[in-house]
Amino acid sequence: QVQLVESGGGVVQPGRSLRLSCVASGYPFRNYGMHWVRQAPGKGLEWVADIWHDGSKEYYADSVRGRFTISRDDSKTTLYLQMNSLRDEDTAVYYCARDYSYGSKDFRGQGTPVTVSS
Amino acid sequence: QSALTQPRSVSESPGQSVAISCTGTSSDVGGYNYVSWYQQHPGKAPKLVIYDVTKRPSGVPDRFSGAKSDNTASLIISGLQIEDEADYYCSSFAGGPVVFGGGTKLTVL
Numbered sequence: 001q002v003q004l005v006e007s008g009g010g011v012v013q014p015g016r017s018l019r020l021s022c023v024a025s026g027y028p029f030r031n032y033g034m035h036w037v038r039q040a041p042g043k044g045l046e047w048v049a050d051i052w053h054d055g056s057k058e059y060y061a062d063s064v065r066g067r068f069t070i071s072r073d074d075s076k077t078t079l080y081l082q083m084n085s086l087r088d089e090d091t092a093v094y095y096c097a098r099d100y101s102y103g104s105k106d107f108r109g110q111g112t113p114v115t116v117s118s
Numbered sequence: 119q120s121a122l123t124q125p126r127s128v129s130e131s132p133g134q135s136v137a138i139s140c141t142g143t144s145s146d147v148g149g150y151n152y153v154s155w156y157q158q159h160p161g162k163a164p165k166l167v168i169y170d171v172t173k174r175p176s177g178v179p180d181r182f183s184g185a186k187s188d189n190t191a192s193l194i195i196s197g198l199q200i201e202d203e204a205d206y207y208c209s210s211f212a213g214g215p216v217v218f219g220g221g222t223k224l225t226v227l
Binding site: 035045059060100103104105110 | 152156163205215218
């Protein structure tokens with residue numbers, strides 16, 4: 001069955017960096033686009049970024065563009081999110097999701113929490 | 119990238135039907151037939167219940183359906199059950215980026 005396992009979250013000071021990983025299994029990873037979505041404590045879902053199945057295109061939310069970078073390693077069936085210049089408002093649970101169809105997201109993991117605090 | 123507009127909360131009785139609206143613009147909801155809906159119970163990851171406006175992933179009951187008219191999409195849940203009580207989010211493809219709604223808390227009382 002489809003599984004997505006996120007990792008790499010933790011507590012980090014403002015201005016520092018963190019890299020999240022998402023290991024996929026149970027489906028042909030290289031055939032699917034992937035997304036990162038986050039949810040701040042007590043708040044709604046916020047789309048962060050996505051990458052096409054072949055890695056040829058990436059899109060970012062205005063709130064993270066220029067600071068975050070999404071990437072993938074098909075040989076390791078792993079999705080990444082490099083987060084630089086972290087801010088307090090980046091505190092959230094970060095989920096990776098498989099693209100089901102033009103932006104529809106298939107969530108199969110439990111997320112990884114990121115706390116930005118001094 | 120403005121968020122889609124959803125009602126903050128709706129409530130209905132078990133066995134009844136409820137519709138949750140999601141309003142966007144011609145750049146997202148109105149411009150593409152790629153609206154999706156997610157159910158999220160407290161402390162759990164979101165679950166896809168509708169994609170491409172009207173399609174249901176396997177395993178989602180046919181009590182869940184979707185529709186769209188112009189810039190507004192709707193999630194309709196019929197024959198409400200207690201376990202349908204959850205937060206519901208809409209999302210739309212926007213030509214590359216993706217946008218979410220603010221979420222609607224459904225209470226089944």
